Amino acid sequence: MTFQTEEGFPLAEIPGAYAAELGDTVAVRADADVLTWAELHRGSNRVARGLLDAGAATGRIVALLLPNSTDLILAVFACYKAGATPQVLSPRMKPAELDAILELGDPAVVVTEQGRVRQGHATVDDLAAGQPDHDLDAPLAPSWKAPTSGGSTGRPKIILSGRPAVTSGFDTGMWGIAPRQQALITAPLHHNAPFVTALSTLFLGGTVTLLTRFDAERTLAAIDAYDVDWVYLVPTMMRRIMALPDEVRLQYALASLRSVWHCAEPCPVWLKRKWIEWLGPERIWELYGGTEAEAGCTLRGDEWLRHVGSVGQVTWGEMKLLDLDGAEITGPGVSGEIYMRVTPGTDATYRYIGAEPTARDGWSSLGDIGRFDADGYLYLLDRRSDMITVGGVNVYPAEIEAALVEHEHVLTAVVIGLPDADTGNRLHAIVHTPERAGVTADEIRAFLDGRLSRHKLPKTVELVHDSLRDAAGKVRRSELRAQRVTELAR
Template identity: 40%
Template sequence: MNGFYETAAADPGRLAVAEPRTTYGELLARVNQVSHGLRARGLVTGDVVAGVLRNGVDPVVMIMATGQIGLYYVPVNWHLAQAEIDYILGDCDAKVVVTGPEDVAALAEGMPSGAPGDRTAGAVMWYTSGTTGFPKGVQRPLPGAAPEAVLPLYAWFLGEVVDLRAGDGVHLVTSPMYHSAPCAHTQFALHLGHTLVIAPRFDPEPILELIDRYRVTNAMMVPTMFHRMLLLPEEVRKRYDVSSLRQVIHTAAACPVAVKKAIMDWWGPVLYEYYGSTESTIAFSVKPHEWLARPGTVGRPAPTFEAKILDERGEELPPGEPGMIHVKSGLGTFEYRKDPAKTAASMRGEWYAPGDIGYLDEDGYLFLCDRRTDLIISGGVNIYPAEIEAALLEHPSVADAAVIGVPDEEWGHNVVALVQPHAPVTEEELRAHLEPRIARFKHPKVIEFRTELPRTPTGKLSRSKVREEYLAPPG
């Protein structure tokens, strides 16, 4: 594998992006111009650039431009409220922020299209929320070597985990590139010499049309997408040829066994799954035939990873016994930017705890039992109840609030808020109150009022009790 920069120089006519049609040579020229533009603004190795960008060529340019001049690139979710965006931009100390095509064009304007000097690998720093709901940057040490020098290890790793290889593949981007997995797969599709087909958003039938039209060979999806595709009428599904698919990689949330089987009945044995986090990267992985032999597993430890299941005392548990998952990576360490205490709290020595409960079978395959107690995953996106509760409690008529995730067949979980008022307030007033405070995707699907919410003997809100009572059958 030569990687993007070398491939583009050697084969400039190769198609890099299908829409708008962009060759590797054209993309490299713009990447180089932006790299020069960033340096002209005084950025040096280790500085941070943030992008609040919608899917398209621009975020690709920013990832590859920062990636060859030793900068950290922070992709920011453009759905966030302005106050949330401002928090991330302040916390990461971004020296340059790009918010649209005009910003990228301004960086490139008048700059040479040749490679910058003193090329050194950068890194993407994704922001992820903790249980408090305040996002933290997951920062890894910069390699201190040319981009091409670090690619062989990652190419080998991807090949081992999901059978991706360099060549004439076509990668479909179905999710926003501000999420870690879609961003990483977009980046490595170019390093593998593949062509990118970038969907502006996920919509079941248009996605099938893109697969058919461009003979897509690999894609990255989340289980909610599978569910929505399976809801299409049979005659709609049959309109599109999906036989070109070789690897459809999914992660971010548990996929119901029936949904995964139904997709493989339709598309063939092409679903590759991995389990991990922004912090741990790909910790477990499972290929299609392995999963069909053990439905429900998220796989065995990925290459260079070790895993163990610990009880509350930190004792290792035998196969079949559920406990907290701990992983150790051979691919390097991470730290939460500006938060050494949080970094230390997430580790047990060299072992990182993603915060999930699961068990290993006799052959070392992991089965998840439950997510972190309070975490809600809706459509593959992490939503943190404490953040929504805090926003609700800012309303002067709200005495208490509890936010829980309620199982939903399509989304995985829906957000439900139970509110204890101490003065008259309507659901419409609360929704208007939340609008400027938190992103729309975090807004509760359901708001219900309660005269009292359960608490522990120490006075702490008991979310588990709230959840049990809400989900209990009538009577």
Template identity: 40%
Template sequence: MSADPSAPPGLSELHGDAAAEPQSIGRIIAALAAQAPDRPSLSCAGVSITRHQLEHQSNRLARAYAELGVGVGDFVSIALPNSIEFYLAAVATWKLGAVPQPLSYRLPIPERQAIVELAEPRLIVGVDQTVHPDRTCVPKGFSPDAGLSSEPLPDAVSPAWKAPTSGGSTGRPKLIVAGQPGTFPPVPGAAFGITSGGVQLVTGPLYHSSPFGMSSLGLFSGQHLVVLPKFDPVAALDAITTYQVTWLNLVPTMMVRMLRAIEAEPERFDLATLDVVWHMAAPCPAWVKEAWIDLLGPDKVLEMYGGSENQALTVITGTEWLAHRGSVGKAVLGEIAVFDVDGKPAPAGELGEIFMRSAEPMYRYVGAEVRRVNGWESIGDLGWMDDDGYLYLSDRRTDLIISGGANIYPAEIEAVLSAHPKVDSCAVVGLPDDDLGQRVHALVEVSSEAAEDEILGYVAERLVRYKVPRMVEFVDTPLRDDAGKLRRSALRDAAVERMRRKAMNSRHEFMSDQWLMVLRTLFEERAGDTTEVLGTGSITLAEHFTDAPTPSGEDGWYVTVRNGAVVEFRRGESPVEADFTQRGRFADAARLAETPSAESADAVALEREVRPGVDLHALAAVGEIFADVHDEMARRTTHHASRNDSQEDK
């Protein structure tokens, strides 16, 4: 690394050696194969291919794609998992002058269809033709005709070297089409510490911009790419040791899990070959950053901040970070500024919204409009700058929690939670609250058993009271996606729904217990009135109404009576507050008992529902009991809800 911490190697030129003549990606791959044909190019899941094999296999695959209609400027959607096959598809696309458009292979069909309709790709790779019958598709594992030539193709240049997708804060898909064509100077990754002959471990999913972009630069620079099919901390550390990895790109969640694995088996892993470790994509808790600096040394740990659109980028070295703890650095590409709510530059230390701009267009959207104000763009982050011009992140503007009038930033609470030794991952969201507007709610994934009081106590020792979550919800599913990003709005919506269902179930459990108590009391008081109807054996009340509907088609409430006493009260699978339809039929029984009419449609219907031999007067007596129970339950339910509200306030 550079002796000057403010100028990491190559960061002044983010596109490699500007003086060198750029070449097409196809020619770069061919030149690397000619220089060292037997050097490994790609390894994944125990399989490797050389530079020579990459060159010749991608040539044959490109010809197969060309026969399917792919040409210069066409989008090729690649919906493949991390694999050698993914890179072969991308290189074949570049060699035809087309544009690779990575897609998550896990997308549900409707979601993928929305992106396909937006991109209108000439070819979809990794999808069966029957799934998108109106598009040209080749499945995972597609192999070109062996008779196709593997010789070099005519040179072609992609007008845009990549076009990843993004849902962003709107949730609507869009393509981010790179402004740079498919040409690069020699060793284009030098700006990021990527060196020819080095070894890069690819940890993230290739359908995300950073893993795809950084690994592609490594490929063009002559690195050996070691690709994890899926991130696993132990597998990553073993790969570093086995392949003598020199260059690594992580997100904070990966960093935390790798630290835990190292703590568990400190003698197992050898990280001595690592020269450069980048982290990006999400705020990094200070304790995690410091642990990695202690592990590798400050000159090897670097952080980058920016959007997928690359309007601007900041970089900070570990040495700089120790002097400006918490900062993400200074701009090394484009311009970055912080503006207040009035759109004016915010003074040093004052929180505002982060804006970026570039001297030349770095991208274009498909499916969205670029929003600029005097050339400035916002990606929705909040932060501030210090007196030295170093940028600090606070949180996403849309993630801000306002509770009781106080602004609460989830990232601050998450940083504290993630430092707990049992916490693997966490997310903090704001849930609706009648009193406070929003209340702080923590979702926590733990590595070993932990109690809510333990987690809350840990946070309370480190943060002011109003920032301490009102509740910790333990989860057993990953909170972050494969790229380490939180989809906070989806987590918030799911948490709201779970809380709603929990409250409903709690109320139904209470009502079931209370109904049983009241029913038992009233049936015992009026045993003489009900024995004639319900008999002395065990009978479920629902049997008296074989076809009786229930409200909104849901299951109703049922009572079982044995020897004239209520022994069970339950409801069906679908929660309902009461079976008012059944109660109404009791009322019908009472009315028809007083004014019977054999011709009445109601009478005919009721007779079909009532068990043969049951006296309508006696049945009406049961209905009176249910009426009394309903009135009593209305009183008890109101009292229960009021008591719960007061306990929640405490």
């Protein structure tokens, strides 16, 4: 079909176009649930009509509180057919977190699972009930996605895509996704990279297999069972797969597999070497960039072997390094903060709701520190000092610290990341309480439970009775972390 390579084909029309050609071919599967292209087209028509009846309108956000499922994909395309922008959110969010995001996005409709319906929310089945399945005259949503981030301030922000709901070769080209591929998505679609790669596969007429929960051996079994040729992982998943006994891991042929892509957190050198030795360098790919998508790097395994530890050369947009005074760093091997911008003359790739970018003269920063080598390959030296990556998920301490100090006996709290062999980092909370209060670590954990999502709960809690601030009144997070890393090493 010609629209596969066209720029600007409406996303709302994709299910109908493929239904006419591929009909009973599977578009998406999740566990035992399967959705063909014909079913996706007819079903998304019904759900779109339900969204419109519920108040969805062109340009409005529709929040999808759904796990990886065929219903989630159905709802995403229903949003496009209603002219709305899908915003996929974790169904495990605590009420306070969810309310903060909903306040920002002001969604026209909130779609949730059966059994989790709150007042004003609806399920996919509720929306589709009694609706006809014939085609709609779909308006064009001005933005095709609206992922969220916790934000460095502890308050959420929405990263609204600058592209309307039309096809573009940008994402498929960036991720190396080809027409009619079989893709395996191992992570929840409320994260940006899994959402983009799953949808990009469908835009090109491929089949997406969604894992409803990650399991190392199950991932390998799915690759063989469905002849998967493209898979998304984060290094924590790569660790768990490599930790399988050889007799288990090597029983899977993985003959169909052409590309393994990883991102979201740094991949240890030893782990990447093992994957390259196992599958060959041509199949291992890495991507570095932000949800904002102004600029980024990609890197294949054979390039990595020549530039060990690099995340690649800049392959879209522009990047430069600035020192602490804002002066540009031009020499190789010198570290600085990474600033990005779109290629001059191209449209903005995003806008924030609830935040302002960290910007200098049209260049913006995600807070990462890095250096370039003489060949233009980028090496990440550190993440933003306050952000912790745990199992591929970025966690901002400010949000956890804000919850901690709500406790009546907590004077100050600092959350740091300590090394963890499985997830890369674990969250460690240092909590200053008066000794006379008699607060226990278990009490602190119980206090946080119900206020934060599970992945934001500190794995360890350390109680101290002296101030965490220095004479200048500052919390020296890096010093606190260094002390504890040294103690662990001992």
